[in-house]
Structures are given as C-alpha cells and as structure tokens.
Amino acid sequence: MKQADCFDVEERLARLSGLGDQLEVFSRTVDFEVFRPDLELALAYSDGNKGGRPPFDPVLMFKILVIQTLNNLSDERTEYLVNDRLSFMRFLGLALSDRVPDAKTVWLFRERLTQAGAIERLFDRFDATLRNAGYLLMSGQILDATLVAAPKQRNTNGEKVDLREGRIPQDWQDKPAKLSHKDRHARWTLKFTKAKRQEDGTLPATDLAIAFFGYKSHVSIDRKFRLIRKWKATDAAASDGARLREGLLDKTNTASSVWADTAYRSKANEDFMDKEGFVSKVHRKKPHLKPMPRHIQRSNAGKSVIRSRVEHVFADQKSQTGLFVRTVGINRATMRIGLANIVYNMRGFLFLERWRDRRTLD
Incomplete structure (x- = not known):
C-alpha cells in the first residue's frame, strides 16, 4: 500500500476546497483571534513555571467548540472526527502528526468557560466584530423564544415538589453521584x-398540547440582517413576556420599533417600552369571547410579515445545528445555547459578506 505524503494531503485538501469546504470559508471570513483576550481571561491558565504539559491553545479549543456546535457532536464524536477529517484539521491548523485534544480535554475546556460565565462576553465580542464590519442596528428589533429539549428526568411527585420550591430532595443529597445526573433547573411545560387535519378532512376543535421538558432560548434579532443581538436562556416554563424587561431589548438600535407576538403584550411591557423610548409593534390579543375586530386583524397581519423573520432563526438553528441540550443545569444549558447563537451569527456573517462581495462585483 502506498504511504501518504504531504503532496497527497495537499491534493486532497485542494479537492475539498473545490467541493466547497464551509470551514475553510469560516477561516477566511471570521477572525478567531478576536476571542483570545476573553478566552485567556476566563481560563486563567498559569504561566507554566511549575512545569507540566502546556495546555492546548485556547483559540484552537474554541474552534473545536464551533465545529462541535456546527455539527451537533458529542465530545467523544468530536474527538474522533477531529482525528479523522482533513477539513477539521485544516480549520484547526493541525498537521497529521500534531497532538489532538481528547474528549475529556474538550469537556474540561467547555466546563471552565461555563464556570467562568464567559459565553456572554464571547457573544458580545463577536457582536462587536459584526458592528465593525458595518452590520449596525438601524432597523428595529424582533423578539421571540423557542423551546430547547433536554434529557427527560424521571422524578417522583415528592421530588418534583422539592424542586419547585427550590429544595434538593433528601435522597439526592445522600447520593452525590445521583445528584450530579439530575437536572434541577430544566422544567416541564x-x-x-x-392540530393536523384528520382523514375525513375535519380539524379537531382545539389545538394539541404536547408536554415538553427542557429550556427556552429567548432572542432579539435586528430586523434587517436577522442577526441575534440579545439573548437569554431560561427553563422551559419561564414566561416569554417577562424577559422583555430583563435586558432583551437593545437600546443601541437607532430604530425604536419592537415586533413580537401576543405573548409579549402586557400593560407592564407596554409601559416599559413607552418609558424607554421604544415603539411597540407587538401583536394585539383577541378579545375574550368576542370576535377580533377587522382593523386589529389587518394590523396584526401587517406586523406578522416582519415578525415572522425571527422564525427563520430558530428553524436554521434546529435544522442546521440540531439545537439540543445534552448537559445538566442552567449554566451548561446557557453555554450550549450561547454557542449556538454565536455560530448562527457566524453563519449569517458569512452569508452577508458573500452577498456584499457579489454586490461589489456587480
């Protein structure tokens, strides 16, 4: 069997480029070095005076998290594919002979960032990159939320009562190993x-209610570029509307209009937006036991044309990156959702830059 040499590898990489390697486009478009200061601050590695094997480069490790998020990979699968795929190696700047982080190293790196609460700073760092590239907030913003599934918990009624009241069940306290696998923050909703149309063509009288367990991703996107500008992660049972007053609105958006569905329509929210200088474009609710007035129907329909743009964000995240929480606890869920939001913005940035280049050529 012929031994592979550097020329064979270069030829294979050139062929991957010709086939359209998305990660190669990421490397050309996104400057990952902008994340280094925040990564080094969060990781707080020692200076190496005490000896030992030096840690992997933090930017390389962060790029592994990007690969993992893009492809919805577990830590073990990530380790295997980084060793197996030339496109992954090129993206990470690794040669065939270089040492590759194992699954435990990837987990520890992500865990260290999670405990440091670094994901918000990393998101803001890339948002600054978007602004510097000219993608400014000048067209208003759209709010919405989506459910993010997590592994279901099988708890007794007594354990559920303890969790709702903020207590750790006694049985879990006596068994640390069991406690570490119990998600005390995810909720059912x-x-x-x-409802789908039945075989005879009729529709059921009511919509379907499906039990769901996990977390919720709340986002605010700008109207023009559809990039995520503000976000928050909560349990699945948290109210959508209450998040509007918890930092989900971006005051730097020069256009004051805010679009959202009826879940965000409340007197408290309307008063808050009026006080902060925002113009509410939130859908109005149907009057109780009364038909919807025609003028409100027309108004809501006009708002829906714009508001529906946020649905494409969630559809893209779930179809392209398989948004799902594999971990335990709100801090790790926030890390997972935050990474998904950064990667979504990176992919949006690639699209916008490609569109800008095409317009320049025209």
Whole structure:
C-alpha cells in the first residue's frame, strides 16, 4: 500500500476546497483571534513555571467548540472526527502528526468557560466584530423564544415538589453521584401546536398540547440582517413576556420599533417600552369571547410579515445545528445555547459578506 505524503494531503485538501469546504470559508471570513483576550481571561491558565504539559491553545479549543456546535457532536464524536477529517484539521491548523485534544480535554475546556460565565462576553465580542464590519442596528428589533429539549428526568411527585420550591430532595443529597445526573433547573411545560387535519378532512376543535421538558432560548434579532443581538436562556416554563424587561431589548438600535407576538403584550411591557423610548409593534390579543375586530386583524397581519423573520432563526438553528441540550443545569444549558447563537451569527456573517462581495462585483 502506498504511504501518504504531504503532496497527497495537499491534493486532497485542494479537492475539498473545490467541493466547497464551509470551514475553510469560516477561516477566511471570521477572525478567531478576536476571542483570545476573553478566552485567556476566563481560563486563567498559569504561566507554566511549575512545569507540566502546556495546555492546548485556547483559540484552537474554541474552534473545536464551533465545529462541535456546527455539527451537533458529542465530545467523544468530536474527538474522533477531529482525528479523522482533513477539513477539521485544516480549520484547526493541525498537521497529521500534531497532538489532538481528547474528549475529556474538550469537556474540561467547555466546563471552565461555563464556570467562568464567559459565553456572554464571547457573544458580545463577536457582536462587536459584526458592528465593525458595518452590520449596525438601524432597523428595529424582533423578539421571540423557542423551546430547547433536554434529557427527560424521571422524578417522583415528592421530588418534583422539592424542586419547585427550590429544595434538593433528601435522597439526592445522600447520593452525590445521583445528584450530579439530575437536572434541577430544566422544567416541564405544555407546547401548543396546530392540530393536523384528520382523514375525513375535519380539524379537531382545539389545538394539541404536547408536554415538553427542557429550556427556552429567548432572542432579539435586528430586523434587517436577522442577526441575534440579545439573548437569554431560561427553563422551559419561564414566561416569554417577562424577559422583555430583563435586558432583551437593545437600546443601541437607532430604530425604536419592537415586533413580537401576543405573548409579549402586557400593560407592564407596554409601559416599559413607552418609558424607554421604544415603539411597540407587538401583536394585539383577541378579545375574550368576542370576535377580533377587522382593523386589529389587518394590523396584526401587517406586523406578522416582519415578525415572522425571527422564525427563520430558530428553524436554521434546529435544522442546521440540531439545537439540543445534552448537559445538566442552567449554566451548561446557557453555554450550549450561547454557542449556538454565536455560530448562527457566524453563519449569517458569512452569508452577508458573500452577498456584499457579489454586490461589489456587480
């Protein structure tokens, strides 16, 4: 069997480029070095005076998290594919002979960032990159939330009562190993969905209510570029509307209009937006036991044309990156959702830059 040499590798990489290697485009478009200061601050590695094997480069490790998020990979699968795929190696700047981080190293790196609460700073760092590239907030913003599934918990009724009241069940306290696998922050909620038409062509009288367990991702996107500008992670049972007053609105957006569905319509929110100088474009609710006035129907329909743009964000995240929380606890869920939001913005940045280049050529 012929031994592979550097020329064979270069030829294979050139072929991957010709086939459209997305990660190669990431490397050309996104300057990952901008994340280094925040990564080094969060990791707080020693200076190496005490000896020992030096840690992997933090930017390389962060790029591994990007690969993992893009492809919805577990830590073990990430380790295997980084060793197996030339496109992954090129993206990370690794040669065939270089040492590759194992699954435990990837987990420890992500855990260290999680404990340091670094994901918000990393998100803001890339948002600054977007602004410096000219993608400014000048067209208003759209708010919405989506449910993010997590592994279901099988708890007794007594354990559920303890969790709702903020207590750790006694049985879990006596068994640390069991406690470490119990998610005390994820919650059950009901997800309402439109009922499907039956075989005889009729529709059920009510929508379907599906039990759902996990977390919720709240986002605010800018109207023009559809990039995520503000976000927050909560348990699945948290109210959508209450998040509006918890930093989800971006005051730097020079256009004051705010679009959202009826879940965000409340007197408290309307008063808050009026006080902060925002113009509410939030859908109005149907009057109780009364038909919806025609003028409100027309107004809501016009708002929906704009508000629906946020649905594409969630559809992209779930179809392209398989947004799902494999971990335990709100801090790790926040890390997972935050990474998904950064990667979504990176992919959006690639699209916008490609569109800008095309317009320049025209």
